[in-house]
Amino acid sequence: MVRITNLTALSVIAIGFGVPVALVYFSVYHQFNWIAATILGFVALVVAAGLGIIGMAIGSEELPETVSSADTEKLNLLRAHQRATLEELDEITAVLKQIRDILKTAGQ
Numbered sequence: 001m002v003r004i005t006n007l008t009a010l011s012v013i014a015i016g017f018g019v020p021v022a023l024v025y026f027s028v029y030h031q032f033n034w035i036a037a038t039i040l041g042f043v044a045l046v047v048a049a050g051l052g053i054i055g056m057a058i059g060s061e062e063l064p065e066t067v068s069s070a071d072t073e074k075l076n077l078l079r080a081h082q083r084a085t086l087e088e089l090d091e092i093t094a095v096l097k098q099i100r101d102i103l104k105t106a107g108q
Contacts, residue, residue: 008056012055020044020045023040024037
């Protein structure tokens with residue numbers, strides 16, 4: 001099922017409809033160059049179509065609604081591994097600071 005978000009739909013409508021209407025208005029009432037208006041209107045329609053296609057592609061990606069217990073267990077194991085790694089890195093940092101201090105005192 002293709003899903004398009006409200007923000008994507010709003011931007012596609014604003015660019016695909018609003019820009020050409022504004023260009024026609026400025027061409028008729030403010031003597032804006034009609035050739036430039038045509039080119040800009042075509043570009044606006046292409047950009048709106050591209051945004052719509054990208055929005056539908058991103059909106060069609062469905063996230064899993066429920067997480068299984070196996071996935072939760074894997075996530076908890078990964079978190080525990082990350083915590084252990086960070087603790088080891090903290091210990092390594094402390095040892096390296098001690099080595100640095102010793103080398104500074106020996107160098108003086």
